[in-house]
Amino acid sequence: MSKAIIICDNLVKIYKVADLEVVALQGLDLEVTPGEMLAIVGVSGSGKSTLLNILGGLDTPSAGSCLVDGHDLTRLSEAQRISYRRLIVGHIWQQSGRNLLPELSAVANVELPQLLGGVGASQRRRRARELLELVGLGDKSKNLPDQLSGGEQQRAAVAVALANEPRLLLADEPTGELDSVTAADIFALLRRLNRQLGLTIITVTHDAAVAATVDRTIAIRDGRTSTETVRRETVLEQIEEHMQASSAIIGLSARTHRESILIDRTGRLQLPKEAIERIPFAGGRWRTSLTATGSHQQEKERHRHEARHQHSHCRDAGSHSRLSWRWRGSACLAWNRLAYRTRRIRGAARAFRLRQDNAAQYLDRSRQSYPGTGNYPW
Numbered sequence: 001m002s003k004a005i006i007i008c009d010n011l012v013k014i015y016k017v018a019d020l021e022v023v024a025l026q027g028l029d030l031e032v033t034p035g036e037m038l039a040i041v042g043v044s045g046s047g048k049s050t051l052l053n054i055l056g057g058l059d060t061p062s063a064g065s066c067l068v069d070g071h072d073l074t075r076l077s078e079a080q081r082i083s084y085r086r087l088i089v090g091h092i093w094q095q096s097g098r099n100l101l102p103e104l105s106a107v108a109n110v111e112l113p114q115l116l117g118g119v120g121a122s123q124r125r126r127r128a129r130e131l132l133e134l135v136g137l138g139d140k141s142k143n144l145p146d147q148l149s150g151g152e153q154q155r156a157a158v159a160v161a162l163a164n165e166p167r168l169l170l171a172d173e174p175t176g177e178l179d180s181v182t183a184a185d186i187f188a189l190l191r192r193l194n195r196q197l198g199l200t201i202i203t204v205t206h207d208a209a210v211a212a213t214v215d216r217t218i219a220i221r222d223g224r225t226s227t228e229t230v231r232r233e234t235v236l237e238q239i240e241e242h243m244q245a246s247s248a249i250i251g252l253s254a255r256t257h258r259e260s261i262l263i264d265r266t267g268r269l270q271l272p273k274e275a276i277e278r279i280p281f282a283g284g285r286w287r288t289s290l291t292a293t294g295s296h297q298q299e300k301e302r303h304r305h306e307a308r309h310q311h312s313h314c315r316d317a318g319s320h321s322r323l324s325w326r327w328r329g330s331a332c333l334a335w336n337r338l339a340y341r342t343r344r345i346r347g348a349a350r351a352f353r354l355r356q357d358n359a360a361q362y363l364d365r366s367r368q369s370y371p372g373t374g375n376y377p378w
Helices: 048-055 078-087 106-116 121-134 150-161 180-197 273-278 295-314 317-369
Strands: 006-017 020-032 037-041 063-068 089-092 168-172 200-204 216-221 224-231 257-261
Touching (some): 006 048, 020 048, 020 224, 037 180, 048 063, 048 168, 048 200, 089 150, 106 121, 106 150, 121 150, 168 180, 180 200
Parallel strands (some): 037 200, 037 216, 168 200
Antiparallel strands (some): 006 020, 006 063, 216 224, 224 257
16 A cells, blocks of 8 residues: 555644634544545535645644645745745646736746746746646647636646646635536546546545546545545445435435545544434434444354353363362461461560660669669669
8 A cells, every 4th residue: 555645643723813713623634645536525614725725835734743745744944835835736726816827828827837946948848838738728828818718727727736746736626617517627637637647636626526536535524524435446236225325425326436434543433414413312412332244243253152162161160260269368368367467476576675675775874873882763
């Protein structure tokens, strides 16, 4: 298994506005492997964009740890953070105004990040032309952003994000302002780049069609990872009775995707809202139990059989064991009594010797006080 390119451990982010504190992330855990295409979903205010800003180096966490490609984002200096944003990560925003400078052509927009990174002029131009050809804008490299359609602007934004060959590409709802057909084309482009370049891509989306194209979908609720939805290798012919028809957050079909509840490193989990609504709470509490299935259940039965087998062999030895424990108890009691009596005898002997010593000392002092006479005080 490849080493994770992203490791978030108990990530916390608190925003302070005057005397008010807003907790955006509450101990979030996340791991992403290199070359993975991941979607993050959740309601507004759940912490999706906050997580993306931290991963992109635009914000710093309040607590916890966040490692991206070996960079500890909690300990970067300002110069290191600028270098990280320039070389390690690429951004695609929903608004085209944040992706492209309106005064520059498409090719000049792609050259600009390379210029800031210290790349030579000839290499910049060659890299910019290659990227625009890769995203399908080779014939419109001289056009300004306002001369491009919405889909073409996002394609140019992808080329700009890839200008410095980043290891990680972050997309914050890149198709939010596009129609469904154009959005499908943009995500088909991202999927192709993911496979061709081995690029790790994380995108925030509310579109079920977009989430269905990625490898894994993580749902965030109340600042924590709640559920994980993974695409099945084979489509199910029918849905079992105990299975939900679709995933809880984004609504992906259970025939094509499998949803699981995530447990963080401290043992906490979040049930989907739909599951909570089905629970018959009584007095504000609900009691449940965990049941092993499949191979776990077979392993449990095997251990139970071995325990019964061992018990049958040890049944006759049980009486001898009980007798030995009774003998040990009696012996301990007798030993304690003997030790107590011994301590008392030794104490009495010490007291007797002390009285003898005191009497001898008193006699010596009396003899010194009345030398040559037999008139002692006693």
